[in-house]
Amino acid sequence: MANEKLIQVVDLCKSYHKLDVIKHISVDFSKNEVVSIIGPSGGGKSTFLRCMNLLEKPSSGQILFNGVDICAKDQSKYIDQHRQKMGMVFQQFNLFNNMTVMKNLTAAPVRIKGMDKKQAEDKAIELLGRVGLADRADAYPDQLSGGQKQRIAIVRSLMMDPEVMLFDEPTSALDPEMIGEVLDVMKQLAESGMTMIVVTHEMRFAREVSSRTIFLDDGRIVEDKSSHELFDHPESPRLISFFDKML
Numbered sequence: 550m551a552n553e554k555l556i557q558v559v560d561l562c563k564s565y566h567k568l569d570v571i572k573h574i575s576v577d578f579s580k581n582e583v584v585s586i587i588g589p590s591g592g593g594k595s596t597f598l599r600c601m602n603l604l605e606k607p608s609s610g611q612i613l614f615n616g617v618d619i620c621a622k623d624q625s626k627y628i629d630q631h632r633q634k635m636g637m638v639f640q641q642f643n644l645f646n647n648m649t650v651m652k653n654l655t656a657a658p659v660r661i662k663g664m665d666k667k668q669a670e671d672k673a674i675e676l677l678g679r680v681g682l683a684d685r686a687d688a689y690p691d692q693l694s695g696g697q698k699q700r701i702a703i704v705r706s707l708m709m710d711p712e713v714m715l716f717d718e719p720t721s722a723l724d725p726e727m728i729g730e731v732l733d734v735m736k737q738l739a740e741s742g743m744t745m746i747v748v749t750h751e752m753r754f755a756r757e758v759s760s761r762t763i764f765l766d767d768g769r770i771v772e773d774k775s776s777h778e779l780f781d782h783p784e785s786p787r788l789i790s791f792f793d794k795m796l
Contacts, residue, residue, distance in 0.1 A: 556613065558576045576763070587752070650689075
């Protein structure tokens with residue numbers, strides 16, 4: 550079912566000391582949906598995304614993943630299992646520099662999921678082919694460009710067969726000429742039906758690839774609409790002002 554809810558966020562709050570960063574956010578994400586989260590820097594986008602797989606611990610509220618509240622105390626022992634189902638791609642690539650690309654890709658599936666080593670290597674080769682890097686399996690990260698490293702980081706998440714992919718500004722650390730190659734891979738993923746939640750400054754990606762875009766500012770959702778409607782008919786003065794600077 551296209552609108553089957555995968556993640557339900559209910560009244561989510563996150564504070565650091567006395568600073569409220571996320572303020573009572575409630576929002577649903579459906580299976581096979583591609584959602585971009587846009588907004589000014591410091592508005593809470595990355596914190597919100599990191600709360601979704603509990604890299605940041607919410608101060609209050611619920612995050613239901615497949616109907617299970619992963620914030621509940623009785624779920625804390627299962628957090629690694631929940632995280633395995635949520636692939637995460639960061640601004641920085643976080644690859645192990647002392648391991649080849651192949652080892653970077655196969656280490657977690659073999660160790661954590663108990664996948665057979667040969668099976669993991671076959672899967673890695675197939676996925677590397679999909680992102681145009683089949684010939685780099687034996688390379689080390691310091692032999693790769695930034696764009697290649699980020700494509701490897703995406704493949705590393707896909708190796709765990711996640712149900713959703715979370716992207717935290719995946720192109721912001723890249724040189725301009727490398728951004729396109731990473732966005733192309735993300736576009737392929739979107740077309741394959743992967744559920745994706747993408748914090749991004751790439752307005753063209755949000756508009757053309759995402760089915761839906763959320764404008765988040767000052768820790769709150771200001772607008773949440775289909776991408777075409779949000780870009781073509783912004784309503785709030787804050788979003789209009791944001792677009793004046795970005796578009």
